[in-house]
Amino acid sequence: MPVIPLDSADDPRLADYRDLTDVSLRRVTEPAGGLYIAESSKVLDRALRAGHRPRSVLVQDKFLADALALVGEDAEIYVVSSETAERITGYTVHRGLLASMHRPALASVEEVVRDARLVVVLEDIVDHTNIGAAFRSAAALGADAVLVTPRCADPLYRRSVRVSMGTVFQVPWTRLPEWSEAAPLLRDAGLHLAALALSDDAVTLDDFSAAGHERVALLMGAEGDGLSRRALDAADTVVTIPMAGGVDSLNVAAASAVALWELGRGRR
Numbered sequence: 001m002p003v004i005p006l007d008s009a010d011d012p013r014l015a016d017y018r019d020l021t022d023v024s025l026r027r028v029t030e031p032a033g034g035l036y037i038a039e040s041s042k043v044l045d046r047a048l049r050a051g052h053r054p055r056s057v058l059v060q061d062k063f064l065a066d067a068l069a070l071v072g073e074d075a076e077i078y079v080v081s082s083e084t085a086e087r088i089t090g091y092t093v094h095r096g097l098l099a100s101m102h103r104p105a106l107a108s109v110e111e112v113v114r115d116a117r118l119v120v121v122l123e124d125i126v127d128h129t130n131i132g133a134a135f136r137s138a139a140a141l142g143a144d145a146v147l148v149t150p151r152c153a154d155p156l157y158r159r160s161v162r163v164s165m166g167t168v169f170q171v172p173w174t175r176l177p178e179w180s181e182a183a184p185l186l187r188d189a190g191l192h193l194a195a196l197a198l199s200d201d202a203v204t205l206d207d208f209s210a211a212g213h214e215r216v217a218l219l220m221g222a223e224g225d226g227l228s229r230r231a232l233d234a235a236d237t238v239v240t241i242p243m244a245g246g247v248d249s250l251n252v253a254a255a256s257a258v259a260l261w262e263l264g265r266g267r268r
Helices: 012-017 023-033 041-049 061-071 082-089 109-113 128-140 158-163 179-188 205-210 229-234 252-264
Strands: 003-005 035-039 054-060 076-080 097-102 118-122 145-148 173-175 192-196 216-220 237-240
Touching (some): 012 035, 012 082, 012 097, 035 158, 041 054, 054 082, 109 173, 109 179, 128 145, 179 229, 205 237
Parallel strands (some): 054 076, 118 216, 145 173, 192 216
Antiparallel strands (some): 035 097
């Protein structure tokens, strides 16, 4: 078995796992280097089931059996103490296992939405927790695909993957081009573009759901500013979730769950 005990955090074989708390560094290194980090046995299992390939696994001794059961001889397994793992990564590795994974090539927008009836579009969302939570809602509540805009945070960033509980591997997704190209692509695919936003001309979510559009792309905006003017101009309908208690909006992850529940009722 390719099990290699290591006791030095400076070992060059551990380069993939260093400085994982540095978001800017990982954003550059992972996509450009074709890698992402899967954290925990459950997440690694879902990645492997989706056909993703590990380059290596970093594991503490008590989790070694889990790693061997998952990857066998498909990748080197580096065994370290919890103290060494923390020195390497910069944080306490509570789940005991990290895997450096080869990043699969993204499919085209046309391929991802070809047979989709309910699509989530995330525009310029920069919080990795919200990205992961939105993917989890998409998987749990019946969305067929997720599309992210060019400036949206990376769904395969470690925190996004962890918060999604690995559902980023089961929901088809890809990146959109800019709206000037994206809107025609989505319309040509037969999708009705519904922008979730506050607007004087917005229809309520329940009324929009009752209209029975056969195929919908639900546009969700960034934290704070919401959807851009370009996204709103591209939309066929602006939709709002009715609020009470003087609250005007929900966190984007919560809003995605509410909207997907309502729009998916007729599909379940």
